Amino acid sequence: QHVEAHLYKQRSSKLVLHKSKPDCNYDEILKSNYSQPVWEATRNFSANGLVNGSYAPEHCNALFSVAIIVPFKNRHRHLDIFLPHIHNFLMKQNIHYRLYIVEQQDEKIFNKGILFNVGVKTAMGHKFPCIILHDVDLLPLDASNLYVCTNDPRHMSASIDKFRFTLPYEKLMGGVVALKAEQYVAINGYSNRFQGWGGEDDDFFHRLDPQSLNLIRFPAEMSHYKALIHPREVINVNRFDIMRDNFDYGFEMDGLSTLPHVSARISYHPLFTLVGLNN
């Protein structure tokens, strides 16, 4: 399959390699046409092999190391469904991964960009070369949707049930995105200025072009997701102003490099590493 040519094979320098074991193989996963029902993950879930939300296959040496960053606030019912589903899904992919839940613990309006920036910084400290930015309300369905980076940034959640499995607009970059840690740094990460719903992902999309990065997607049959429903967040009425500002004044003015000081507390749980933000 042609998607193989796009894959960015890179392991973390922290991954322990076993000389007696072969490199993992990904052919079968990429060719699978299995779509995993959500109930199956919850029914068959076992946390064996997971430590602090981190996992690596036993029988082979993974060729990919991936940090999955999930921004979070007040969505505990979603987390209960997301955790068994995502681990059950990922443990079959022969990759080395670690799941980070980055929680906004204050009472202010949700600021996804700050949560992403803090999460990526934490994951880079753990030497992950590849980052997946992941909404907590999206569940991957296709076994072939390999959770790894490609050479170009990749929009992974291209075919969601709530949009009747079509892409609402070509520049949509919200939901689930994979990109190299170095690319995240090059585009200065996410804006810190968006609060509430809307626009922050579009601003993120606009950051690619000045760095000559193209967004790619895998075929729709590999990109199906189920969205969990929830009430809308507070809509950000300033979103178009912030987007225009950033576009006009440059993305170096607002992002990873200008992350406001936040106190981040790391704690460890079997199913995830928790980064708690409290200001």
Ligand code: NGS
């Ligand atoms: C656009 C928003 C994006 C959002 C997308 C899908 O209109 O932030 O809808 O939203 N852009 C602006 O508001 C400028 S969704 O239906 O998934 O909630 O991601």
